[in-house]
Amino acid sequence: MTWTAAAAGGTPYPSLSLIDQTALPHTLERLDVTTVDQLIDAIVRLVVRGAPAIGAAGGYGVALAMAQAEREGWGRDRLDAEIARVRAARPTAVNLMVCVDRVAARVDEGITAVLAEADAVVREDLEANHAMGAHGADWLLKRVGPGTDRPLRVLTHCNTGALATAGWGTALGVIRELHARGRIEAVYADETRPLLQGARLTAWELVQEGIPHYVQADGAAAGTILRGEVDAAIVGADRIAANGDTANKVGTVAVALACAHAGIPFMVAAPTTTVDLATATGDAIHIELRGEDEVLEWAGVRTAPAASRGHNPAFDVTPGSLVTALVTERGVLEVGAGELPGDRLK
Numbered sequence: 001m002t003w004t005a006a007a008a009g010g011t012p013y014p015s016l017s018l019i020d021q022t023a024l025p026h027t028l029e030r031l032d033v034t035t036v037d038q039l040i041d042a043i044v045r046l047v048v049r050g051a052p053a054i055g056a057a058g059g060y061g062v063a064l065a066m067a068q069a070e071r072e073g074w075g076r077d078r079l080d081a082e083i084a085r086v087r088a089a090r091p092t093a094v095n096l097m098v099c100v101d102r103v104a105a106r107v108d109e110g111i112t113a114v115l116a117e118a119d120a121v122v123r124e125d126l127e128a129n130h131a132m133g134a135h136g137a138d139w140l141l142k143r144v145g146p147g148t149d150r151p152l153r154v155l156t157h158c159n160t161g162a163l164a165t166a167g168w169g170t171a172l173g174v175i176r177e178l179h180a181r182g183r184i185e186a187v188y189a190d191e192t193r194p195l196l197q198g199a200r201l202t203a204w205e206l207v208q209e210g211i212p213h214y215v216q217a218d219g220a221a222a223g224t225i226l227r228g229e230v231d232a233a234i235v236g237a238d239r240i241a242a243n244g245d246t247a248n249k250v251g252t253v254a255v256a257l258a259c260a261h262a263g264i265p266f267m268v269a270a271p272t273t274t275v276d277l278a279t280a281t282g283d284a285i286h287i288e289l290r291g292e293d294e295v296l297e298w299a300g301v302r303t304a305p306a307a308s309r310g311h312n313p314a315f316d317v318t319p320g321s322l323v324t325a326l327v328t329e330r331g332v333l334e335v336g337a338g339e340l341p342g343d344r345l346k
C-alpha cells in the first residue's frame, strides 16, 4: 500500500493506494481511496486484508481522516469519531486497533508526524516478518528431520504472505525462508472457504516465488496430516490471547487438532502486534460473523437452496495447548509445552 500526497500523485486529494485482493489471482489491480468511508469499505470487503495489513491500512487511515477533515471542515470530535470508525472496521484482528491507536496518538503533531508513524508501522512489520521467518525456519529444521537436510512438506491455511502484511509474510514468511534455504519440498495450501484466500492469494504468491505447492480443499487438510503427507502446519493469527489461545481464519482449529493427533508441529507465526495481553483467553476474542451470502453463493451464483440460511464465522480459536510453537520477531515460545506469551513478547 502506498500513500500519495495530493500534489505528488495527481489525485485531487491525498490517497492510499491498495492492491485490490478481491481481483487476484486473475488481475492485479489497485484501488485508490481518499475518504474514511472508502477505506472502511475496502477493509470490510477484504480489498485489503490480513491482520498486519489492515493494521497498516488503519494507520494510514488516520492521515486519510485528517486530510478529509481539512477538506470538509470537521471539528476534532468528528475527526476522532471517524478515526474510531476505521479502528472498528473489523473486530477480530487486534493489529487494527493497536496500529490506529499508535498512529492516532500523534494527531496533535500534524499529518507529517502521523504519516511518519504510519510508515514506521509498515517498516517494523516488514522487519518483524523477516526475523520471524528466520526464527521459525531455525526451529522447524531443528525439530523436523534433525540432522538431515531433507526438504519439508508443510501445510498452511488462508493467506499470510506479503499481501496480508507489510511484505514477506508471517507463516508464509517462514515458508519463504525455508524455500530460500532449499528446504521446501511442497506446500499444501488450504483453499480457505468461503473467500478462498488460500486458492486465490497464497497460491498466487507461491507461483510468483516458484515454490512448489498444491491447493487442497479445507476438508482435505486433516486427512493429509493424518496420512503423514506433511511434516508441519504453519499458520498466521489475528489475535493471540495472554494464555496463547489463537484466533485465526476459520478452519484453523481443525488443522491444529489433526496436528495434535498426528504428533506433528502446529506453528503459529505472528508479530507481537498480534499478541493481546489484555485478552486473557480465547473465549473473550470477538469472532467476526460475516454475511450469509459468502457461504450460500460463489461469484454471485447461489449454491445452496433458497430456503437455506448461512452461518459464516470468519475465524475460530485454537486453544494454546494445541500450539506447538508461537513464532514472533522476538523468537519462539512453545505454548503447548507451557510457555506463555506474557511480557516476554512485549
Ligand SMILES: CSC[C@H]1O[C@H](OP(=O)(O)O)[C@H](O)[C@@H]1O
Pocket (backbone or CB within 6 Å): 046, 049, 050, 051, 052, 157, 158, 159, 160, 161, 164, 165, 170, 171, 197, 235, 236, 237, 238, 248, 249, 250, 314
Ligand atoms: C498475516 S495475518 C493473516 C490472517 O488474516 C486472515 O484473515 P482475513 O483474510 O479475514 O483478513 C487469516 O486469518 C490469516 O491467518
